[in-house]
Amino acid sequence: MKQTRRSFLLRSGLLVVAAGGVYALSSGLRDWLQGQIQDDFGPEIAQSSETSAFLDDYLVFLGQDKGRSAQIASVYFRLKPAALPSLFGAESEIRRHMLQIFARSTTTIMAAETGAEFQYAGLFEPSLAPCQNQLAAIAV
Amino acid sequence: MLADISLQDARATQWDVVIVGSSFAAIFFLYGLPAGLSVLVVEQGKVARHDELLFREPNPNEIVPVDNQAGREKGWVKSLVFGGNSNCWWGQTPRFHPSDFDVKSRFGIAEDWPVSYDDLQSSYGEVEQIMEIAGGGDTHILPRSGAYPYPPHTPSRSDAFLQQNDPLWVPGATARSNGGSRSTCCATGICHHCPIDAKFSILNAVDKFTRPGAFLLKETEAVRVVHDGGIATGLVVQSGGAEHVIMAQRVGLGANAIFNAAILLRSDFRSPAIGRYLHEQTSVEVEIDTPIQNFFGGTSITGLGYHFYHDFDRRDKAAVLMQNFNVPASIRPLKDRWTERLTVKLVAEDIPQPENRVVLDGRNPKIEWIGHHQYSYDGLAYAMDNLSAAFPTALEAVRIVHEPVTEAHIQGTTRMGDDPASSVIDRDLRLHEATNVWVLGAGAFPSCSPANPTLTLAALSLRASRALT
Numbered sequence: 001m002k003q004t005r006r007s008f009l010l011r012s013g014l015l016v017v018a019a020g021g022v023y024a025l026s027s028g029l030r031d032w033l034q035g036q037i038q039d040d041f042g043p044e045i046a047q048s049s050e051t052s053a054f055l056d057d058y059l060v061f062l063g064q065d066k067g068r069s070a071q072i073a074s075v076y077f078r079l080k081p082a083a084l085p086s087l088f089g090a091e092s093e094i095r096r097h098m099l100q101i102f103a104r105s106t107t108t109i110m111a112a113e114t115g116a117e118f119q120y121a122g123l124f125e126p127s128l129a130p131c132q133n134q135l136a137a138i139a140v
Numbered sequence: 141m142l143a144d145i146s147l148q149d150a151r152a153t154q155w156d157v158v159i160v161g162s163s164f165a166a167i168f169f170l171y172g173l174p175a176g177l178s179v180l181v182v183e184q185g186k187v188a189r190h191d192e193l194l195f196r197e198p199n200p201n202e203i204v205p206v207d208n209q210a211g212r213e214k215g216w217v218k219s220l221v222f223g224g225n226s227n228c229w230w231g232q233t234p235r236f237h238p239s240d241f242d243v244k245s246r247f248g249i250a251e252d253w254p255v256s257y258d259d260l261q262s263s264y265g266e267v268e269q270i271m272e273i274a275g276g277g278d279t280h281i282l283p284r285s286g287a288y289p290y291p292p293h294t295p296s297r298s299d300a301f302l303q304q305n306d307p308l309w310v311p312g313a314t315a316r317s318n319g320g321s322r323s324t325c326c327a328t329g330i331c332h333h334c335p336i337d338a339k340f341s342i343l344n345a346v347d348k349f350t351r352p353g354a355f356l357l358k359e360t361e362a363v364r365v366v367h368d369g370g371i372a373t374g375l376v377v378q379s380g381g382a383e384h385v386i387m388a389q390r391v392g393l394g395a396n397a398i399f400n401a402a403i404l405l406r407s408d409f410r411s412p413a414i415g416r417y418l419h420e421q422t423s424v425e426v427e428i429d430t431p432i433q434n435f436f437g438g439t440s441i442t443g444l445g446y447h448f449y450h451d452f453d454r455r456d457k458a459a460v461l462m463q464n465f466n467v468p469a470s471i472r473p474l475k476d477r478w479t480e481r482l483t484v485k486l487v488a489e490d491i492p493q494p495e496n497r498v499v500l501d502g503r504n505p506k507i508e509w510i511g512h513h514q515y516s517y518d519g520l521a522y523a524m525d526n527l528s529a530a531f532p533t534a535l536e537a538v539r540i541v542h543e544p545v546t547e548a549h550i551q552g553t554t555r556m557g558d559d560p561a562s563s564v565i566d567r568d569l570r571l572h573e574a575t576n577v578w579v580l581g582a583g584a585f586p587s588c589s590p591a592n593p594t595l596t597l598a599a600l601s602l603r604a605s606r607a608l609t
Contacts, residue, residue: 039475040473040475040478092473095473096470096471096473099471099473099478100470100471103471103478104467109435109478109479112476112478126328126329126330126335127194127330127333127335130326130328130335130336131326131328131336133326133327133328133329133467135327135435135436135466135467135479136326136327136435136436136437136438136466136467137293137294137327137436137437137438138326138327138438139436140436
């Protein structure tokens with residue numbers, strides 16, 4: 001089929017919009033996650049370089065992980081709102097997933113409870129870096 | 141490591157003992173055998189290194205068809221590799237409660253065991269030494285004559301609080317290392333694939349079991365026992381699509397409660413109990429929001445609760461053992477109260493039922509499953525309704541978050557007993573129909589326990605081979 005100038009421009013435009021959307025929504029996920037951390041642990045922790053490093057690693061992890069929370073995050077934040085109505089309200093699951101890993105990857109609980117220094121010990125992914133659970137006796 | 145042997149060389153030998161399988165039951169039987177015997181271990185699976193088994197989901201798991209009439213999903217775990225389920229267990233090693241051995245006399249349910257807690261005491265202690273168990277602080281519930289080999293793990297904050305307030309909360313005995321020859325557990329929460337090999341497995345302790353005269357014939361399936369006039373004379377194995385006979389003075393079956401039953405059925409043993417009474421525990425995992433700070437324990441499960449088990453009336457509802465998880469466990473999504481959530485698993489005993497059984501479909505085993513006994517679910521329901529009795533603080537919310545389809549325990553198909561009419565093996569695990577055949581493992585259990593079975597089945601195996609002269 002012959003491609004007209006009009007259809008070429010239309011397709012190109014759609015590609016640009018789609019690429020931009022993915023970028024914007026991925027970026028939106030990071031901001032949203034940071035906002036969740038801020039809601040729970042305050043701006044000082046949320047905006048720290050330690051949290052920034054955590055979010056960098058966590059977003060890479062989400063991209064690699066095939067678990068349900070990762071799938072929901074990638075689908076929900078990119079295709080929202082109309083594509084998958086069954087996923088509406090999935091923020092709570094993503095928030096839960098992220099906070100579980102954040103609490104085990106950083107000293108945020110001890111920092112909040114005792115004023116201990118806030119540190120990021122590396123993403124808690126025990127199959128790759130086993131002994132980094134910051135909610136275990138080894139972290140105290 | 142056990143020395144390999146070829147099928148040709150295995151067939152050319154008259155063995156003192158041939159043992160089928162290489163998981164806990166089989167290898168602890170090997171451990172207790174008198175010195176000087178020639179022993180052949182026949183394993184269907186391959187030998188794989190720890191790093192080769194890591195993160196294989198699922199573990200190499202033998203599939204057995206299930207005719208499930210229960211109306212609920214049901215699973216079984218049967219790891220097909222050297223070391224069997226010791227590669228993928230969680231390392232929970234509580235002893236059975238003394239009352240588990242005489243539940244019929246005490247409560248009128250299931251059957252009494254032909255052995256008592258006291259009969260197993262010394263074997264329990266020896267297995268705990270070999271497995272380098274960490275534990276302590278539970279003697280008022282589970283009597284013992286000596287200390288655990290290693291101290292209990294650091295309790296989670298919730299366990300420290302609960303144990304301080306209530307003697308029915310105790311440290312959990314575990315084969316996840318807290319001292320000894322293995323790496324110390326660091327609470328990864330993925331114990332079935334422990335990345336640092338901290339839990340006891342047959343593979344990481346194999347040198348303790350290696351002995352002169354013992355050989356491993358791997359990737360070979362045990363098919364049936366050859367017997368005549370009540371005496372076993374050998375084992376038929378299959379390899380490369382052909383069957384072969386290996387001659388033996390004694391045979392120990394330590395495959396698991398599904399495949400042991402299948403081997404006995406193929407061998408044309410006639411006890412009506414063979415294959416029947418297949419059972420295991422039921423369980424639920426609950427999240428409990430309560431003002432007790434959690435986490436910072438030394439291992440995955442740091443505490444056990446005996447409120448619905450020790451001195452508990454089991455006549456009309458199952459005993460339930462509670463496991464308090466340090467990891468994996470959920471953070472409470474509530475500002476400043478993130479750690480005030482407990483993740484507790486409730487594990488209930490079952491009543492073995494003859495309709496739950498292993499049968500042969502051609503030469504292969506098949507499971508007929510009518511479901512767990514209502515008694516087991518009644519125990520879980522009772523524990524859920526009475527959870528507040530186990531916690532000194534207000535329970536703000538209690539939610540069931542998971543209902544596992546298996547505890548990965550296969551029990552009961554070759555039950556022990558004194559009466560050959562109603563049991564398959566005797567108190568020393570010898571087959572009633574051929575007393576130079578030992579049937580090892582949790583298939584021997586004539587009743588269930590809410591406690592994990594590994595320590596007990598290993599102790600039974602050790603006791604049986606120590607009795608062999």
